[in-house]
Amino acid sequence: MTATTGGTPLPLTKKDFTSDQEVRWCPGCGDYAILSTVQSYLPSLGIPRENVVFVSGIGCSSRFPYYVDTYGMHSIHGRAPAIATGLAVSRPDLKVFVVTGDGDGLSIGGNHLLHALRRNVNITILLFNNQIYGLTKGQYSPTSEFGKITKSTPMGSLDVPFNPISLVLGAEASFVARSIDTDRAHLTSVLTAAAAREGSAFIEIYQNCNIFNDNAFQAMKDPASRDAQTIRMVHGEPLRSATTSVIRGPGGLMLVDDPAHPDAVIHDAHSVDPSFAFALSRLKAPTPIGVFRDVPRTSYDRLMGDQLAAARERQGRGDLASLLAGNDTWTVA
């Protein structure tokens, strides 16, 4: 109870982060679970509500900000990372989240997302990957599997999907993680890891769209299969699922059907070379979840702030009159 927030004393509770707006997702949508986890997690940041901002694009997922009682902007399709960049860079005192979808963030908005990550702008990006366009009623997305039959691809899609983790690692992202909508504990742990660092954090969250792409991640959730279908990555621990271990292969990493294999690779989330995280990102069934990469890098806003300070130190605070006059004047009497 050291700080107050508009009369709401810290520590805050989940309720403090719940807005008065009716949630309008379909009943059963995975977005509900994510919302609830995020609302529960936010108080742990110890940041006053008014210093938290959620910026989103367009999509079912992008309705998220309406439901969180902080500052928020539901912007336009794909542009949230760009908008958040301007906000985060000019207001380093704020904690800025971006909420986006696989269409919003990887189709129309792919470029902004990747540039924000290479710059290491001080934003936490939550990408809700349901492998479908929800809001426009079910076309395939850049993460839909090859051959997917949807409204716009009645004979199956022809595009090899992006692997979002590989993609952002190729774009120099320094914090990269994956979690699952309904795994509250795991998602909270990843959010917490992201909060501990400066600069960009990218978190892919597998999210179920029960209307247009139901059960896309069911094997990773089902108590019967989930331990075999996921590799829960922990820094410093061996990489394995219930039935396999990850070992080194000639071209990268590979799986062996032996959960106790002696050469199981030890996870190193702090490897400076992103090649290790990249190799991990290529594994699937079982699929790694948790933090792929977490290496420190100065954030963009801090670098910019430092330049402003340095300029003032070297040249003094700007003086408008002398700026306007310049060096080459003459006087008419």
Next chain:
Amino acid sequence: MTATTGGTPLPLTKKDFTSDQEVRWCPGCGDYAILSTVQSYLPSLGIPRENVVFVSGIGCSSRFPYYVDTYGMHSIHGRAPAIATGLAVSRPDLKVFVVTGDGDGLSIGGNHLLHALRRNVNITILLFNNQIYGLTKGQYSPTSEFGKITKSTPMGSLDVPFNPISLVLGAEASFVARSIDTDRAHLTSVLTAAAAREGSAFIEIYQNCNIFNDNAFQAMKDPASRDAQTIRMVHGEPLRSATTSVIRGPGGLMLVDDPAHPDAVIHDAHSVDPSFAFALSRLKAPTPIGVFRDVPRTSYDRLMGDQLAAARERQGRGDLASLLAGNDTWTVA
């Protein structure tokens, strides 16, 4: 002399690919060397001139199509991969090249480039990387080194650059290579390798902008240093420069100061897992040149063509009258 092309008999010569337009690059620009190499290489394709199309965006590099006497389009900034996609997909009989720059292709056009690559559209992308915006007179680009002082960054740029090779590997590109403007033999070899395959080819070409970013790649060109500064990748051969070898490290690949190291890694351009190529892409000084990755994949236009054929096979050729009538009609007498 088996085919003719508008009266020009095959085989063609460099001259056949030289247009009547005055070349308007600055004297000394690396673009001249690339143009000359490409014009010399084109006859080797054995394709009639009229079946070759160059599509570009905007930038000094993007003036390229004007100088090649084939069909061509100088489009708008960043959009060449999208435009070329429409052309290549609807005209599989054509050989379509995209010419772009580090700004055109990785800044404004990054998303189109990456999506074209994941789709494996049948286009060959030549990205002239001079690590600067040439045409707009010298602002830093997404490949400029951190801290670069340019007109728009008088105190140095703050962005960590993209590594174009890592980036496109993260986007599922199946043919990825790098070459150097003035190394005619090497560039020709890379172009030839690209021609041998179906689908997308991505070739980064280091290009000198002698006006705004002179000598950016000089160490890789200078006869005194070039062998030490480049790793000439050859499939099936050990990876080494004149002074170093590439060996495996814990997180990826690393360099040792021993050009005859026994554990030098053998290059495998055909590794299905892109992790190997990705690890290679992280090496610099010496910098790998040549083909990073070359794995076969069916091209997008072929997949689409196959669907059209399958639809006709299953449903018969479309009949307009029955389409318009549909299934639910009534008749007024």
Next chain:
Amino acid sequence: MTTRDKPVEKVSRVVIRFAGDSGDGMQVAGDRFVAETATLGNDLSTLPDFPAEIRAPAGTLPGVSAFQVQFADTQVMTPGDRPDVLVAMNPAALKSQLPLLARGGNIVLNIDELTRRNLARVGYDVDPRTDGTLDPYVVHEVPITTLTVGAVAKTGLGRKDAERCKNFFALGLMSWLYHRPTAGTLAYIDTKFADQPQVCAANRAAFEAGWSFGETTEIFAVSYQVAPATMAPGTYRNISGNVALAYGLVAASERSGLPLFLGSYPITPASDILHTLSALKRFGVRTFQAEDEIAGIGAALGAAFGGAIGVTTTSGPGVALKTETIGLAVSLELPLVIVDVQRGGPSTGLPTKTEQADLLQAVLGRNGESPVPVVAPRSPADCFHAAIEAVRIAVTYRTPVFLLSDGYLANGSEPWLIPDPAGLPIINPDFATEPNGDNGAFLPYARHPDTLARPWALPGTPGLEHRIGGLEKADVTGDISYDPANHDRMVRLRAAKVEGIARSIPPLAVEDPSGAATVLVLGWGSTYGPIAAACAQLRAAGCQVAQAHLRHLAPFPANTGEVLRGYDKVLIPEMNLGQLALLVRAKFLVDAVGYNQVRGLPFSATELAEAISALLEEDQ
């Protein structure tokens, strides 16, 4: 389902509105009702009206989804101003739709959902049946949920799934009430649920129960018949605007011999064109779902360079993104069709609602002098013909063309006299195949003397290799040119080419049966129906009023100024703040007055008639 024991009344014209939760299947019920109505030979017009959310939580006001249809034994121009019957599946539907009903209107109310909790959720403190709220209306209380569950019980379906059949119960009831045939719907259920026999049986049971409920209970004393409308002889179907538009593009492809290429990014309310075309691969149609709107139009333009009919489909926000590429197409002078299915703006606005506020964007919204022809359909079925016209202009004049549909046309439907393909216009691509300059030179910007169109030379044509781009080009040769006089000339040539299209389009026709009207109502796009209905109402009441409707917004038909100057007053009703009015005033200096509503809904013919008659009075 054909015995009839109750008295039957003949009526001429009926408006029905189904309303329930987004998950209640109201659009399906409406679609089926319309299919049956169409085969019965009534004229009709529909208005689906649904929220932007996929399935907002049940029972909430924002979650209400509605479907309205007007059908009659005479011509139908609009989906109707006020429903005769509102089917309200829950309190949210009741509360949100009530303002639409006239006094005396009928409400078929699902009383099972009037729980205290559901009522409170939408702000009803007391049951509206008890506090006089519903006094002005005729309320038919039906326990739809219970009856559905009961009827379906025999199929063994679980309660939740059983309840989901209630739309078919409501449909059955309305089918009985208005003597709709039932065979088509039963066949539809059989096909749709072929894989799920239990669900199939349940929906059949619910539908039949609804029908029987009408027949056997005392709820309705009479049922109604609407005689077939007198329509031109021929074979008809019902068609929505998006489907008609897609078919028009395919027809243009067939009639030009050019392959159709669609580059598109999904967006409401345009996505269904993409969906429809993606299922027409047997016509050689290539659909490309791009990574964004810019790539969608870019790919279409690339395909056009290669000789396809390049088309891109979108809505207002997508047009904004395509603006730069449209400018490139203007400069390249290549055929391209940009379909804008307009929705409520600005920005994301009201994605599922209709509006006409992209007109000025289409006509004027680009950098530089960048003229683009604009065509707009007037009704759902007319989207077919307008699409062919857009392709004709694009191909003939080598120019991007805007086709301005809107959300109402897109989702609304009407009966359509199916045209004979052989009677559709032939479009001649007139490709360049030979050099057109001296010494075998190819001059890509030498123009056709009549149309000012430039040659379209496809890659693959030997000897015509050439390069085009977005920099200003020298007249005739197409080489890059920074010459001031050349630029001025090229700007004027491009403008003249587009202006010249007016010579190829029919003059603006005026409908003025008396020939004595002094007030003209000028419209464009989807307001045709309401305007025509309003004028008909007024004429029936003895007023004289003229109507003209623009299909071409740029350029205008050559006689437009003359027509407008022939009237004392010109009224322009638009679902915007006066965009056509701005163009008309600027061009013809005619003091046209706007009647403007920006409500996301089509005009009510009655309100429009009032506005026109106010002007008629002023004019006396």
Next chain:
Amino acid sequence: MTTRDKPVEKVSRVVIRFAGDSGDGMQVAGDRFVAETATLGNDLSTLPDFPAEIRAPAGTLPGVSAFQVQFADTQVMTPGDRPDVLVAMNPAALKSQLPLLARGGNIVLNIDELTRRNLARVGYDVDPRTDGTLDPYVVHEVPITTLTVGAVAKTGLGRKDAERCKNFFALGLMSWLYHRPTAGTLAYIDTKFADQPQVCAANRAAFEAGWSFGETTEIFAVSYQVAPATMAPGTYRNISGNVALAYGLVAASERSGLPLFLGSYPITPASDILHTLSALKRFGVRTFQAEDEIAGIGAALGAAFGGAIGVTTTSGPGVALKTETIGLAVSLELPLVIVDVQRGGPSTGLPTKTEQADLLQAVLGRNGESPVPVVAPRSPADCFHAAIEAVRIAVTYRTPVFLLSDGYLANGSEPWLIPDPAGLPIINPDFATEPNGDNGAFLPYARHPDTLARPWALPGTPGLEHRIGGLEKADVTGDISYDPANHDRMVRLRAAKVEGIARSIPPLAVEDPSGAATVLVLGWGSTYGPIAAACAQLRAAGCQVAQAHLRHLAPFPANTGEVLRGYDKVLIPEMNLGQLALLVRAKFLVDAVGYNQVRGLPFSATELAEAISALLEEDQ
């Protein structure tokens, strides 16, 4: 460099044009000439004119780069119609610039470059000195290259580098001819080449040699003096439009207390604003070079949400890309300034040339009803004040604002009476700090009764947490609303807010010294200079003509209609096909006539005067 042995003539007004290869340093020569001219107290106006290529091959027509300046002892409104002296450094410069010269014009011709090869390259089959081509002009043959190389020899610089000093030789010669002071240029050379003493010495030597050449040879019989112009007392500097605009933004930041954030993507001719602002970090200015135009404006909008003055700078193609985000800003009602430095269009067009053809894009080019105020400066120095005005409107009314500069203003320059910062307008951000609703609620769309502006509540303000977005919002609360009546109300409220800005701007002023004019010339933007010059010419010739110039294009000043209706004829000269004319005709139904040129160049005052006088005659 001050002895003068030759006769001196006094003249009132001179136009000089330097022309050479892109690599010849003509822009530097021009800039230095201007700097000296300014300090001498002449009034002046400049026009840099260069190709889109960085350094097209030497000696080719497309590679020619030119710089024109007019200076005088009286007011100067334009860079001049026809040069009195053309300095032609090579045959390409001669050939391309010759059409600009009037009969009797002077040419200073570098004869060293008239080799057969160079002549042939630009299509001169014979030396133009020998076939009468140059007969109409006074040609001064100077072996500039040889003389430069000779003068520079003593510094030991290699031939290639020595030749690069020839721009300073030419500058020295022109400085002698027009009595320009030389100390400033010598100081400039010293600073610029401080690191390269040899190059420094060489350029000094070349400059002095040029001066002495004038003094000692017979080439010019006389030299000319232009007396200082009578200008308002005060301290002056020379300033270009792009720099003035950047400084205006900084001044607005200082006068509002808000930090300045620029989100931009480089594009000609706007990039220099980014360059200028990126060097002003000591003012707390943050410049962000984004990955594209959309990200540039997106970041600016994000910064505005956080309480900065969000600015984005671009040209026409960039505006096209920003369109969707501008629509979002309209819907969010946040302050934002979009600077469009217009260039030749459509599409990529003529990137380095000027044009005014983005007006309709700015005013009308968005989806939905999406009103945006538009402000345009009239001269390079006026960009400063116009920028402050744009920020004032944006902040006061919480709206995106267009600031429409153009290529001529951007690169042109003129003397500027340096303003006292304390006299500049104060801008009050008036942030929301307290709840404005019942029970401590914050209502983000409750409006200020006068301005209709909504509260601007910054993240970080406790108790005012709120969410905004691009979907339609309920009046007052800002919650998502699909209600038809609310949408109509919000559309009209947004329009009314922008219309209401007219109450805060000065009325349209008319300059009509006689008070008896019947013809009004109405302009906007950079045509101010040529129009004023043309009107002055006509008045000097005894004609009566009125001039009015719009700074606000949306909304118009409240008295605009009244002013226009006060004249028989209204002429609107524009560097487009009649865009302001369209708006004026639509709004005021005034039969305004356009005078339109789309040549990528500013109007010639003389041609304009002819056009006006034709209209004056018609009116008699």
